[in-house]
Amino acid sequence: MFKDSFKYYKSRNPFPDLKNVIDIDSTDYTKVRPIEDFLLKYENRYDLGLRPTKDWKIYELKCNLGLIFIQNPFTAEGQQYWITKCLKDYPKKPNKLNLDEHKLLNDNTSWWEECFKNSDGNVSLLTKLRWTTLGYHHDWNTKHYSENSKSILPSELCNLTTFLANVLNYTGFNAEAIIINYYRMNSTLAGHTDHSEVNIEAPLFSISFGQNAIFLIGGLTQEEPATPIYLRSGDIVVMSKTSRHCYHGIPKILPTLVKPWMSNDSMQNKLHSEVDSEDWSIASNYISEARININVRQVLKPGQIRLL
Numbered sequence: 001m002f003k004d005s006f007k008y009y010k011s012r013n014p015f016p017d018l019k020n021v022i023d024i025d026s027t028d029y030t031k032v033r034p035i036e037d038f039l040l041k042y043e044n045r046y047d048l049g050l051r052p053t054k055d056w057k058i059y060e061l062k063c064n065l066g067l068i069f070i071q072n073p074f075t076a077e078g079q080q081y082w083i084t085k086c087l088k089d090y091p092k093k094p095n096k097l098n099l100d101e102h103k104l105l106n107d108n109t110s111w112w113e114e115c116f117k118n119s120d121g122n123v124s125l126l127t128k129l130r131w132t133t134l135g136y137h138h139d140w141n142t143k144h145y146s147e148n149s150k151s152i153l154p155s156e157l158c159n160l161t162t163f164l165a166n167v168l169n170y171t172g173f174n175a176e177a178i179i180i181n182y183y184r185m186n187s188t189l190a191g192h193t194d195h196s197e198v199n200i201e202a203p204l205f206s207i208s209f210g211q212n213a214i215f216l217i218g219g220l221t222q223e224e225p226a227t228p229i230y231l232r233s234g235d236i237v238v239m240s241k242t243s244r245h246c247y248h249g250i251p252k253i254l255p256t257l258v259k260p261w262m263s264n265d266s267m268q269n270k271l272h273s274e275v276d277s278e279d280w281s282i283a284s285n286y287i288s289e290a291r292i293n294i295n296v297r298q299v300l301k302p303g304q305i306r307l308l
């Protein structure tokens, strides 16, 4: 049962045995199958922080139809770019933050400025950021989206997911609602299904940066068993077809020894100049004890222009 697996992997004492966690790095083909059919025809998108698609490794989980796993397709500079964006640019107005409700920020300052730019940097605020929503804002209480509650999505995030969707042959994908989740080392995300979108046929893109996580994917009900998978910095999970409707959650964050955002990529790219070195030094400090997940959804059905 999903809840039993979640409890097992969440436990700190005793620490769980991780031998059954699917590790894409060790490519165990009994549980995943590689997908290679569609990679060669796409141009290189260094501008989105991505490696050439011919070098990507993509797998489908055998036990969850439509659960696609792209093993870190980002360059190191790409990871630096997205991590810094998620910390400096996205958690601020007009986007919504978990901190809004408790009025923990002044109207004229952002989380980034308050934590890192004030001379007496606000350390307690630094660990309190949990989520920010962009585009259609997910209402955590009603679990509904509304035309009256949305902000403009950053074009670079739309371009990134449109490109990913094209590579995977999902035609017509539109990013319309984004949740960025911020995890500390002791954070978890309880099992749930994502069903607030009018269109739950469209794939959902889930991009991870920073510390490792155990991602648990179950079945259509809580009664079905769940499969644990390691997620590392840069990994992308796509939930499509049946898996789009399945229970999933994050029972554990694990420290990573390998830091793909630090390695020295020599590849030409157009991003390097966009990440200010002072900003990156702040962001790399933050990510050494945190995980960020960018969760991108389409809300509307094809041809639908607004919510009712």
Ligand SMILES: O=C(O)CCC(=O)C(=O)O
Residues within 6 Å of the ligand: 179, 181, 189, 194, 206, 208, 215, 248, 249, 250, 293, 295
């Ligand atoms: O952090 C993750 O990998 C999963 C996030 C998620 O499931 C969600 O935002 O609905």
